[in-house]
Amino acid sequence: MLELHVNGRRQPVDVEPEMPLLWVLRDHLGLPGTKYGCGVAICGACTVHVNGEPVRSCTLPVSSAVGKKIVTIEGLSGQTLHPVQVAWIEHEVPQCGYCQSGMIMTAAALLARKPSPTDADIDAAMTNLCRCGTYVRVRKAILAMTAKPASPAGGKS
Amino acid sequence: MTTTTSRRAFLKASAALGGGFALEFSFPLVSSAAAEAAATEVNAWLLIHPDDRVVIRIARSEMGQGTLTALAQLVAEELDCDWARVSTEFASPNASVRRSRVWGSMSTGGSQGVRSSQDYVRAAGARARGMLVSAAAAQWKVPPSDCTTDRGVITHRPTTRTKRYGEVAAAAARLTPPADVKLRDPKDWRIAGKPVHRLDIPDKVRGKPVFAVDVALPGMLHASIAQCPVFGGKVASIDVRDAKAARGVKEIVREEDFVAVVADSWWRANEALKRLKIQWDAGADGAASNETIDVMFREGLADTSVPRARDTGDASSALKSAAKVVDAEYRSPYLNHATMEPQTCTAWFRPDGFLEVWTSTQNGEASLSAAAATAGLPPEQVEVHKMMLGGAFGRRGAPQDFVRQGVTIARALPGVPVKMMWSREEDMQHGFYRPASIVQIKAGLDAQGRLLAMHTKIACPSIVRTLSPRSISPNSIDSSAVRAFNDMPYAVPHQRVDYAMRNGHVPVGYWRAPGQQNVFYRESFLDELAVLADKDPVAYRLEMLAEGDKNRLVLEAVARAADWDAASPTSVHRGGALANGLGSFVAMVAEVSVSPQGHVRVHRIVVAIDSGHVVNPDTCRAQAESNVAFGLSAILYQENNVKDGRITESNFHDFPLLTLAEMPSVETVLVPSGGFWGGHGEPAILPLAPAVCNAVYRATGKRIRSLPLKHHGLRAA
Numbered sequence: 001m002l003e004l005h006v007n008g009r010r011q012p013v014d015v016e017p018e019m020p021l022l023w024v025l026r027d028h029l030g031l032p033g034t035k036y037g038c039g040v041a042i043c044g045a046c047t048v049h050v051n052g053e054p055v056r057s058c059t060l061p062v063s064s065a066v067g068k069k070i071v072t073i074e075g076l077s078g079q080t081l082h083p084v085q086v087a088w089i090e091h092e093v094p095q096c097g098y099c100q101s102g103m104i105m106t107a108a109a110l111l112a113r114k115p116s117p118t119d120a121d122i123d124a125a126m127t128n129l130c131r132c133g134t135y136v137r138v139r140k141a142i143l144a145m146t147a148k149p150a151s152p153a154g155g156k157s
Numbered sequence: 158m159t160t161t162t163s164r165r166a167f168l169k170a171s172a173a174l175g176g177g178f179a180l181e182f183s184f185p186l187v188s189s190a191a192a193e194a195a196a197t198e199v200n201a202w203l204l205i206h207p208d209d210r211v212v213i214r215i216a217r218s219e220m221g222q223g224t225l226t227a228l229a230q231l232v233a234e235e236l237d238c239d240w241a242r243v244s245t246e247f248a249s250p251n252a253s254v255r256r257s258r259v260w261g262s263m264s265t266g267g268s269q270g271v272r273s274s275q276d277y278v279r280a281a282g283a284r285a286r287g288m289l290v291s292a293a294a295a296q297w298k299v300p301p302s303d304c305t306t307d308r309g310v311i312t313h314r315p316t317t318r319t320k321r322y323g324e325v326a327a328a329a330a331r332l333t334p335p336a337d338v339k340l341r342d343p344k345d346w347r348i349a350g351k352p353v354h355r356l357d358i359p360d361k362v363r364g365k366p367v368f369a370v371d372v373a374l375p376g377m378l379h380a381s382i383a384q385c386p387v388f389g390g391k392v393a394s395i396d397v398r399d400a401k402a403a404r405g406v407k408e409i410v411r412e413e414d415f416v417a418v419v420a421d422s423w424w425r426a427n428e429a430l431k432r433l434k435i436q437w438d439a440g441a442d443g444a445a446s447n448e449t450i451d452v453m454f455r456e457g458l459a460d461t462s463v464p465r466a467r468d469t470g471d472a473s474s475a476l477k478s479a480a481k482v483v484d485a486e487y488r489s490p491y492l493n494h495a496t497m498e499p500q501t502c503t504a505w506f507r508p509d510g511f512l513e514v515w516t517s518t519q520n521g522e523a524s525l526s527a528a529a530a531t532a533g534l535p536p537e538q539v540e541v542h543k544m545m546l547g548g549a550f551g552r553r554g555a556p557q558d559f560v561r562q563g564v565t566i567a568r569a570l571p572g573v574p575v576k577m578m579w580s581r582e583e584d585m586q587h588g589f590y591r592p593a594s595i596v597q598i599k600a601g602l603d604a605q606g607r608l609l610a611m612h613t614k615i616a617c618p619s620i621v622r623t624l625s626p627r628s629i630s631p632n633s634i635d636s637s638a639v640r641a642f643n644d645m646p647y648a649v650p651h652q653r654v655d656y657a658m659r660n661g662h663v664p665v666g667y668w669r670a671p672g673q674q675n676v677f678y679r680e681s682f683l684d685e686l687a688v689l690a691d692k693d694p695v696a697y698r699l700e701m702l703a704e705g706d707k708n709r710l711v712l713e714a715v716a717r718a719a720d721w722d723a724a725s726p727t728s729v730h731r732g733g734a735l736a737n738g739l740g741s742f743v744a745m746v747a748e749v750s751v752s753p754q755g756h757v758r759v760h761r762i763v764v765a766i767d768s769g770h771v772v773n774p775d776t777c778r779a780q781a782e783s784n785v786a787f788g789l790s791a792i793l794y795q796e797n798n799v800k801d802g803r804i805t806e807s808n809f810h811d812f813p814l815l816t817l818a819e820m821p822s823v824e825t826v827l828v829p830s831g832g833f834w835g836g837h838g839e840p841a842i843l844p845l846a847p848a849v850c851n852a853v854y855r856a857t858g859k860r861i862r863s864l865p866l867k868h869h870g871l872r873a874a
Contacts, residue, residue, distance in 0.1 A: 015422075016404065019422075019424055019425075020424065022424075023422055023423060023424035026423070027379065027421075027422035027423055027424070028422060030373060032364075032366045032368075032370070032371040032373065033363070033364020033365070033366070033371075034364070035368075035370070035497075035498070035547075036370070036423075036499075036578070036581075037497050037581065037809075038581045038808055038809050039580065039581055039808075040581075040808055040809075040810070042808065042809040042810060043497070043809055043814075045497060072364070073363070073364030074363075074364050076364075077363070081362070081363075085362040085363065088358070088362045089354065089358055089359060089362055092354065092355055092358060092775055092776075092779060093358075093362075094221070094358050094361045094362060095221030095222070095223075095779060095783055096220050096221030096496075096497065096498070096545070096546060096547050096548045096549075097221065097357070097358070097361030097362075097367070097368075097545065097547070098368060098496075098497040098498045098547030098548060099497050100361055100362060101364045104362060122817070123817065123818035124818075126817045126818075127816060127817070127818075128817075129497075129809060129814045129816065130497070130786070130814075130817075131495060131496060131497045131548045131550075131786075131787065131814060132221045132497075132548060132783045132786070132787075133782055133783040133784070133785060133786020133787055133815070133820070134779075134782075134783075134786075135782075135786060135815075135816075135817040135820035136782045136820060136822065136823055137779070137782070138817060139817065139820075
């Protein structure tokens with residue numbers, strides 16, 4: 001039995017240590033907001049925060065996440081939405097929305113690290129893939145937030 | 158009222174599941190809208206709560222294109238309700254069967270979601286409004302014509318008495334709907350035509366379980382699937398010993414053409430699947446390759462007995478007498494849809510004999526038919542829960558392979574819900590691909606370089622022949638294979654189009670704007686002709702378009718918006734293209750630079766679209782951006798190659814998607830001219846490849862006649 005710290009709660013899980021964190025979250029902890037897209041850490045749909053860093057959970061063995069603070073899209077906001085989620089609604093960023101949990105988690109981590117990212121910072125950090133092509137609005141939403149103070153990533157960590 | 162689980166009730170239940178399978182809920186549930194507080198179904202399209210909340214039923218699917226919100230806007234516009242109180246639910250495919258298709262078609266493709274249902278959904282809103290007014294008037298004992306409506310409130314003008322929709326909805330529902338209703342003139346729209354926020358976005362940014370892969374049911378198991386890597390092949394034998402012993406594995410399902418492992422989590426199912434030793438019988442096509450497909454196409458191009466998709470004037474004679482004859486050969490590869498959400502289907506054979514299915518579908522009716530046929534059940538005993546689609550682009554409409562598989566797998570475990578999801582690798586190698594094709598074009602020009610005659614030979618698989626083989630004969634014409642040539646907008650007196658249907662074994666399907674590769678060929682070739690004639694490519698096209706032609710207007714609009722006649726910035730080169738399709742007219746200018754090392758940078762795309770009417774200008778712009786990203790991925794990188802009968806690509810490392818850093822700015826100029834309804838989900842991809850490649854020509858002198866660009870020594874900067 002492993003114990004994970006997810007969205008501010010301690011969660012015992014009875015799984016193989018090599019099971020990627022993604023599947024523990026989705027199938028064992030009932031947190032389906034984090035998505036499977038490629039299984040090989042290319043697309044970033046599975047991005048969660050591990051100790052505040054954006055991590056592609058589809059290739060992270062759950063054993064590596066033990067003792068660390070994991071935050072998923074479900075835990076990003078508390079009573080109110082995270083500023084990234086607010087900006088995503090304001091700028092109508094998502095289309096199908098499937099990649100957006102990962103996109104939002106990556107953006108939240110970027111803004112926590114760098115509250116006023118440049119275009120080059122955004123290019124370097126936002127490597128998540130989106131088949132619908134929401135990139136124009138992802139950039140616009142992040143840049144619009146740089147004028148406002150960003151809250152730290154992690155929500156209820 | 159419907160008596161099946163509504164999507165929203167299901168979502169509430171599955172969201173409440175939280176950490177496990179603790180929550181029990183029984184079927185059938187009543188409709189969520191009714192369960193909450195006796196909402197009244199005024200007509201099939203809308204329900205009104207006593208507190209004035211309006212629930213609008215949506216028959217088409219939402220895959221990110223914004224149709225759900227646009228249709229709700231159209232109903233709300235005519236209903237004249239308060240937009241802030243509107244929510245939606247998907248119309249039930251099972252109820253559609255039982256209610257004689259009261260919602261019409263559920264098919265969501267061809268950019269038709271809004272344009273082919275706008276008339277009857279608007280009429281439904283207008284009829285409901287008429288009934289609400291009549292009900293209020295009857296209670297006041299006044300003529301309905303003395304009453305007006307505004308944002309869900311009915312006012313009797315002479316006395317200024319008011320009633321809210323929620324107060325009279327129940328009485329209204331008992332009235333006979335008005336036979337004739339007058340729809341609002343679009344110039345008077347207050348909800349439609351406005352860039353309202355999309356209704357599906359708040360749940361999506363919260364990570365709510367809205368997708369088919371998010372389905373969670375008590376006791377549900379998970380399945381991963383392996384299909385024969387050679388299309389048309391079969392399972393020869395399997396050795397299940399290692400897989401069966403793996404942790405969590407509950408069942409191994411062997412069918413003629415696939416094997417599935419069912420386990421208590423998807424990862425365990427997929428890991429066990431990798432340990433299955435499967436021997437495949439490749440069947441007849443185990444040796445097929447790019448080369449054999451090429452030979453097939455070339456045989457078709459040489460076949461003089463193929464049918465003519467167009468034969469106007471006398472192209473053969475005109476080519477013989479032309480001052481100059483130019484020819485070129487263009488080609489395109491197969492392309493997968495590669496939806497971010499892999500194909501998925503959850504099926505549950507309930508103990509009471511009813512089958513429930515949850516899936517990402519572009520056509521709820523087609524999914525229900527496929528599920529019922531697979532299960533051997535009457536359609537009345539099947540429900541399909543339409544979930545939000547994690548992308549679709551044509552993959553999830555006509556082909557319902559994933560539904561048949563999901564139902565087949567669950568049938569092996571009666572009473573147990575089973576969620577099947579394909580791995581990315583499976584999804585990459587078992588698509589319904591954009592057809593590959595080779596096209597040869599020959600043009601006859603006069604002494605001034607004007608186009609007099611064009612003879613086009615097209616060798617291309619037929620999508621209809623793949624998806625619906627009985628509806629088209631092998632030597633006939635598939636319209637999407639000849640599009641852009643058989644309906645060329647330019648005034649060219651002599652035109653002939655030959656179509657050689659050469660199908661091969663690779664399944665083909667409707668990939669965003671089917672036939673769009675022909676626009677690449679045609680508009681690139683026209684650019685070649687303009688260069689030969691030493692004419693500006695926009696002016697060259699305008700010469701062949703009559704005054705007032707909508708093609709001409711949209712081309713002029715984009716040229717103005719892109720400042721075509723002004724010099725472009727240093728090292729930036731422009732290319733243009735024109736197209737029409739999916740009911741709309743679209744013209745584009747691409748600004749591109751290419752470094753001496755071959756690094757291509759697309760800086761800016763300007764696109765003008767005339768769709769007649771615009772229901773939500775912001776989602777229309779989003780769709781233009783989407784088409785640019787989707788199309789640039791294909792232009793720069795993507796191809797699906799065939800070797801040993803199978804697709805060689807397997808994931809995003811060898812089938813890359815455009816990244817944010819590579820995304821150009823997109824300026825969308827909406828020029829709706831009224832009088833018709835065109836689509837927005839696909840048209841903007843039509844002129845993209847030629848606009849970009851024509852700009853590449855100006856940057857490099859290199860004429861691009863095949864894609865992707867990586868084969869021409871060009872890659873993204």
